Amino acid sequence: MTNVAQEIAVESQHAAEAQAADPESKGAKKRNTLFAVAVGWLVLVFSVVLLGWIFGDSLPFLRDPDGINQDALNAGPSWKYPFGNASFGEDVFSQVVEGGRVSLRIATVVTALGIVIGGAMGLFAGYYRGLVDSLVRLVINVMLSIPALLLVIFIVTIRDQSEITVIFALTLLAIPALARIVRASTLQVADREFVKAAEVLGVKRSKILLREVTPNVMPTLISFAFLTTGIIIVVEGTLSFLGLSVEPPTITWGKIIAEGRIKFADTPHMVAMPGLIIFLTVLSLNFVGDQLLKRFDIREASL
């Protein structure tokens, strides 16, 4: 969306906040528990994936994701194999854990790069204004004028399907989005009196940017970081679903779903389980990001 339209759309969102801003209401208590649940889920997912990475098959509930189990070809979920089995009996649960490694790694790296690069861009543009701002805005507009999926597929196709390329492509998405948000937030903060006061006192502008402006932009940035991570997981999942992400034998969540859909009637669990995991993870990320926004910057949140 354009700057303007987005800003106006966001403006109208905050109206709903007036309804539910009471900290003692029943709704708030429900939200707090949900928040805890969401955070808990994220911690769980990340821990399991991390543990799987470090310890591999030595963990009791993990098996070799490529391991063939003759006894359970295309089987549905069971006690032994909680997520069911694939066409050669591979344990889907282990596949999901290993797939998570790649998917989450890509998502976190992209978000981190986006925060650093996009954040810096936004800060400079929003604070120094002038030529820097015009330039950054131009770059943002250019990068955002191709629909996300199209751009990413394009890059992956013209280069190769390595993890680096995928990260590169997704970062090209994250940077302008985050830069725009950071810029808007910086504009607001830079307008505040304590910043103007520091400027009048003669403090060096770069110092003001670092010490005064950035800490006040951080909360919004962190909230959007969560939201962005969720979006990246979805885009990467879509990519690997289409077969355009990292090459096999690397497993990603979208890949498992893509495999599962081939013989859908036999293997619905191969679609449902990773799908459920993706859904819950993205939902938690969105929820956490949204709630953080509410605490820091009430205008932008929606729940």
Place this chain on the structure above:
Amino acid sequence: MILVLVLLVVLALVAWIVYAAGPKFALKRLGGAVLVLVLVTFGVSAMLSFTSGEESTRQALEDLGVSRNAQPCVTALGTGASVENVNQCVDDRNLDDNVVVQYAKWAKQIVVDRDLGLAFYKNGEKLSDTMEQRLPRTAWLFLYSQLTALLLAIPLGIWSAYQAGRGSGRLPKWVLPAGVGVLLLIGIFGGFRLTSLFALIIAAAAVYSIFAGGRLADNNTNFLAFALLSIPVFVLGETLRYAFAIERDIYQLTGYQPWSAGAGEHIKSIWLPALVLGLAATPVYLRLLRADMIQNLQQDFVSVAKAKGMSNTHILLRHVLRPSTVTLITVLGLNIAQLVNGAIVVEFIYDLDGMGSYLIAAFARREFFAVQTIVALVAALFIFTNTLIDVLYTAVDPRVKADDDR
């Protein structure tokens, strides 16, 4: 032919923009738009020219007697391509020229010659023909999906905004046994299968919300929208495909039928993918409309209308709805990104031969010229719509103009 029409529409819109926003501002915006478009297409072009691969590949190509840059052509022509074919292809596509020349030649071909090039190099299929055949499918998909989304989002948004200001009632005593009975029926009919379970949960929550009303209903609706927003389109698409096409036989995956095959056939072939895209878009519209309506409901003139004795329905629909739809209409126009997403993912899942499927094939076959053209078209559409909406807003809210110059 279609191109001429499109051009006329574009010119008309441009003229309107200039009129509505004042020449200086319009020029600035349009100029910016053109600049962005040029940069984007040039960037795309530049990226393409850097794909010729690693040194070893290029050396190998040279040894074979073709140009070093021939890799894309080799892929496009596939096995069994002769050296002459490859060279011809390289020549046609200007692969040997440098970036700027390549871009210039491409631009000239598109803009001046109005030749969109070939869809598939190997069989010589023209891109304009491909588009003529496939674009309508994607367009229908987009149209139906957005209509569905609006049909779902608008009533829900109005209802939810209205409920937001009321206290939640207590449920009448008969709801619980009735609810359980309904759920049992659904279970029996649905066979207690996987997808029925999900449907059951959602149905239960929905029924409860409807009857309880008030802020509870509003919160639940909001949360539902939030959850819907968090499901990736492909997960949703696959799940519904399973539920309707595989688990049961409600939807046939026999491919697209145009209107000429009869309205029934046409709708039957496309309703499920349209529903999927529609469900993906609904939460966006829902939340926007709801937020706007809540804001408007708090205005004084609503109390005045109530004091005049107008019924709630009358007030909601005749007074509050209209100003609340402004943001919605804007976003509608900007949902082109959804179009692309839907085209690619949904067409893939449901086997519709629209522009999305073509794109995937074009990517796989390294049809870079065609890809470049399509990307340019989409980007142009995107940029143009954005600019249009931007200018529209200035007409509505003059503060925006001032903000821009700050």
Place this chain on the structure above:
Amino acid sequence: MLKVDDLTVDFSTPAGNLRAVDGVSLELAEGETYAIVGESGSGKSVFARTLINLLAGNGDRGGSIEIGGRDIDTLSKGESKHFFGVDVAMVFQDPMTSLNPVKRIDAQLMEAMRYHLKVSKSEAKDRAIALLKQVHIPSPEQRMRQYPHELSGGMRQRVVIAMALACEPRLLIADEPTTALDVTVQKSILDLLDELRIERKMSMILVTHDLGVARGRADRVGVMYAGRLMEVGKTEDLFAEMRHPYTQALLESIPNPAKPSHTRLQPIPGRPPNLLDPPTGCAFAARCRHARPDCLESKPDLADGAGRIDGHRWACFHPVGTPEGEAALRTNLDAGENAAGLSMAEVVGELV
């Protein structure tokens, strides 16, 4: 014309129950103007809105309201659809926001007529023009086609009044109709309301925080505080001999041009009570110079107080200008504070 009996309005909020109106009773005869006076948060606006059935979603009403002889709780669904806005109408405070900005004046005027009275479009149009003339808007035919933002504040309020009168109500409720207007415009609007009231034999409830307005325009006055009526009576009686300490304090807090310049302003110390956790006893006790221990224990009723002259009633155990009141004041002055611990130096100012 209007008979309110022990009206209570409660709001259930997340922080507890809030009683905005606490047992208000009053009667209004035909053609009378009754002014309800009180500061912000006294409950007067809630009271006014309740009369026209504008209760917020989480509000609960107790007691009874009779308008034109009809108890509004006994109205059938069909009847109530065409009661509010027809038999009773309301004029709101802020003319800037009372009109729908995206609708033309004629649409807004004609809306109620066509909805309630089922008149044809052309007849409604004629009536609308006549209404605009009655509220003294020049060139009504042109104004009809305009949007609200094209009119000035005073004109907009006139339009709002015209809108309220569209269905010939017998009771008009005006909620601070002039607060948002310039002083010069205020008088003309109040004159207009008077004129219309006499012409149409309407009864009017005038809600205001401005004692001057109440004094000049009302037949009877009710002083409201924390959701209760503290003192009611005919205007001349009330202002000539006020009995409730709150009324007295209110009058004293208005700058008096008769006093020498640089006289200290006399605000009422303390602040209104928290209606989520109302005090036992009289709501004004904490700020009252007459407050004695009995004031802290039970709430005085409006009927209390000897000497009920022709409808002049007050809710006070130790009213101003009575022996009990004087005694209470003396005791408090001697003690240096009132029964609620409020220092008398703050309260009385010059008297100390």
